Amino acid sequence: MEANGDIIVKFDRVQKSYDGEILVVKDFNIDIERGEFLTMLGPSGSGKTTCLMMLAGFEPATHGEIYLNGKPINNVPPHKRGIGMVFQNYALFPHMSVAENLAFPLKVRGLDKATVDQKVKRALDMVQLPQMAGRRPAQLSGGQQQRVAVARALVFEPDLVLMDEPLGALDKNLREEMQYEIKHIHEQLGVSVVYVTHDQSEALTMSNRIAVFNDGVVQQLAAPEVLYEQPSNAFVAQFIGENNKLYGKVSEISGETASVELDSGTRVQALAVNCGGTGERTMLSIRPERVVLGDEGASNKLTGKVVELIYLGDHIRCRMEVAGHDDFIVKVPNSHAHAALKVGEETPIGWVTEDCRALDVM
Known part of the structure; x- marks a missing residue:
């Protein structure tokens, strides 16, 4: 050498x-x-x-x-x-x-x-x-x-x-x-x-x-x-930082984007990173801080039911039920926006395609 x-x-x-x-x-x-x-x-x-x-x-x-x-x-x-x-x-x-x-x-x-x-x-x-x-x-x-x-x-x-x-x-x-x-x-x-x-x-x-x-x-x-x-x-998505995961099947791949049908039936768009081909199972990865309350400007629009609210000073940790998963986390900045959140109520949520990655299934 x-x-x-x-x-x-x-x-x-x-x-x-x-x-x-x-x-x-x-x-x-x-x-x-x-x-x-x-x-x-x-x-x-x-x-x-x-x-x-x-x-x-x-x-x-x-x-x-x-x-x-x-x-x-x-x-x-x-x-x-x-x-x-x-x-x-x-x-x-x-x-x-x-x-x-x-x-x-x-x-x-x-x-x-x-x-x-x-x-x-x-x-x-x-x-x-x-x-x-x-x-x-x-x-x-x-x-x-x-x-x-x-x-x-x-x-x-x-x-x-x-x-x-x-x-x-x-x-x-x-x-x-x-x-x-x-x-x-x-x-x-x-x-x-x-x-x-x-x-x-x-x-x-x-x-x-x-x-x-x-x-x-x-x-x-x-x-x-x-x-x-x-x-x-x-593995890296789960091991590094907090991560939301949703499971589904790849229904279509177009360029860098995968269309994924979640197990709940909802269809979302994600970056096709490591998800195999059409028909393969995939895990979607979305960081909690990338999810927004309301769906304005979001390419993926879903509904979340508030399960738990935890006050952490600079932000509110909101655990939601989303697409059949009750451990979906949204980090809400500590502002007036969180005042409208109530446990048990539903609210629209969303994220852009670029913040959602279609990965392999652990």
Whole structure:
């Protein structure tokens, strides 16, 4: 393989089996660009963490080759790959101070004391913990420990940092705060990051690109906004964000548009994305915020019966019965429009064809 200055990691037809029979990673191919924040996202057991462990060197690939900076690394031990790691459990040395934890990866690389001290100070400043240098990990909060773990992964200035569900042990508010902090550190340093999580909102917040895993296969690899707005299959549509689904049969395809007869008998128009041919079953995907009350300007006009109204501050979450489904969600902006909504009453709803995607059936 020729070195490509823009590609830092390449997975080439990589497979992984733990028992010699079942593949937990199936023919994985991906190029990770230098300086990008790439997230491997998927449910438990989908293969994302296994891919990260193979890149780190903690698991061998069963088949295929992994390249780092254009060089094959399958046979390179973890400590010689020069990769920073951040784990969910922090993995800090409890008997060392914060400064000693940060100094450790520098000392094993043979740096002199003055250089070590300088780099440790810079790393502590970066995560806003200069006053914690003398403390032990047990004397820090969970968020502070996680900051130290991030600093330790970055202190020796690696080309690549791997993060395995690093925020999983934090409470919701601190988790969101750390998401932005890690994102800003990445932007500041320009280091390449490969991040693993099962939290789709976390992935959308932090990433340049997201690889959505299911059953050992990448279902879609794209920027966050593309995954959300243009899911390529039913799994991605369901896994990324909140999604309304309606089922029916393709009655006609004309160019990029599919005419679909829903199971309730209603006929709607949708983008023909991944729905097979005429006569095939399909799942329609419509995001809740794309549905409007009233049908003015809508190419698809239906009727919804209000089942439940939940006040969420900036919007009202309205659960409706639509075309025989009682779990159809409409996000209504918190304005005078919602005042007319009453549980048990029917109201016209609609959406434009471009906001409805005809996909495969899960």
